[in-house]
Amino acid sequence: MSHKLRSRQARRQQAHAPVFACAFAALGDETRLALVAKLCGGEPRSISQLTQGSKLTRQAITKHLRVLERAGIVRCVHSGRESRFEFEQKSIEEMKDYLDFVSRQWDQALSRLKAFVED
Amino acid sequence: MNDRIEKRIELKAPVSRVWRALTDYREFGQWFRVKLDGPFVPGQVSTGQITYPGYEHLKWEAVVQKMEPERLFSFTWHPYAVDPKVDYSTETPTLVEFRLEKIPSGTLLLLTESGFDKIPSDRRLEAFRRNDGGWTEQLKKIEAHVAQTS
Numbered sequence: 001m002s003h004k005l006r007s008r009q010a011r012r013q014q015a016h017a018p019v020f021a022c023a024f025a026a027l028g029d030e031t032r033l034a035l036v037a038k039l040c041g042g043e044p045r046s047i048s049q050l051t052q053g054s055k056l057t058r059q060a061i062t063k064h065l066r067v068l069e070r071a072g073i074v075r076c077v078h079s080g081r082e083s084r085f086e087f088e089q090k091s092i093e094e095m096k097d098y099l100d101f102v103s104r105q106w107d108q109a110l111s112r113l114k115a116f117v118e119d
Numbered sequence: 120m121n122d123r124i125e126k127r128i129e130l131k132a133p134v135s136r137v138w139r140a141l142t143d144y145r146e147f148g149q150w151f152r153v154k155l156d157g158p159f160v161p162g163q164v165s166t167g168q169i170t171y172p173g174y175e176h177l178k179w180e181a182v183v184q185k186m187e188p189e190r191l192f193s194f195t196w197h198p199y200a201v202d203p204k205v206d207y208s209t210e211t212p213t214l215v216e217f218r219l220e221k222i223p224s225g226t227l228l229l230l231t232e233s234g235f236d237k238i239p240s241d242r243r244l245e246a247f248r249r250n251d252g253g254w255t256e257q258l259k260k261i262e263a264h265v266a267q268t269s
Binding site for chain 1: 124126128130131132136137140141146149150151152226228230232235
């Protein structure tokens with residue numbers, strides 16, 4: 001990969017970093033993880049469907065869904081008067097890309113450290 | 120999905136040498152490629168300017184956590200995410216830990232960066248994986264995608 005392309009990708013990923021931090025934080029909750037698990041099958045579900053089998057109220061579930069929506073993990077689609085939520089597949093791929101990006105930066109930094117101390 | 124990055128690297132240099140390269144702010148700056156404003160002090164903010172080509176517009180900011188001589192050096196920061204226009208103070212930083220171990224050939228360095236999410240244990244993530252086959256499918260797709268693009 002050319003240096004130019006790499007730094008362009010890096011800049012793009014840096015620009016996204018706050019969004020990722022938000023996404024990681026959004027997933028750090030058991031209720032929200034369970035909601036994502038229900039949605040990642042791909043089919044959009046209504047708030048009533050997502051509330052079924054949960055001890056939480058509809059209001060509480062809605063609140064959690066909004067957190068996930070703000071983090072870009074789920075998307076709200078309106079069909080008639082009903083709101084349905086669906087999993088935003090791209091979000092997880094982008095988070096994985098971001099972790100890989102940080103990981104590669106460390107690989108490079110550590111190989112510079114190696115050269116530095118072994119010199 | 121992993122919530123942490125782990126690296127281990129063997130360095131053909133004594134632990135004391137590696138410790139200095141990690142914790143002397145001028146030496147750290149040379150290999151990390153950052154011009155730091157002053158020495159690392161536990162509990163204090165470390166500031167500077169990245170010198171890595173193409174990244175010079177970025178500031179360095181970290182909070183030094185622990186400095187246990189020749190054993191552990193750690194700091195918290197927002198990894199490679201320092202946009203001058205963004206206020207990161209409301210976001211949870213990640214924790215970077217450098218652990219040193221003496222080995223016959225020199226030093227074993229273990230690097231961990233953790234806190235990318237708030238999941239306190241792998242167990243919970245495991246439970247999440249088992250919860251739905253769809254998620255496992257997602258992970259497979261991601262793995263294939265990453266293998267292709269890297």
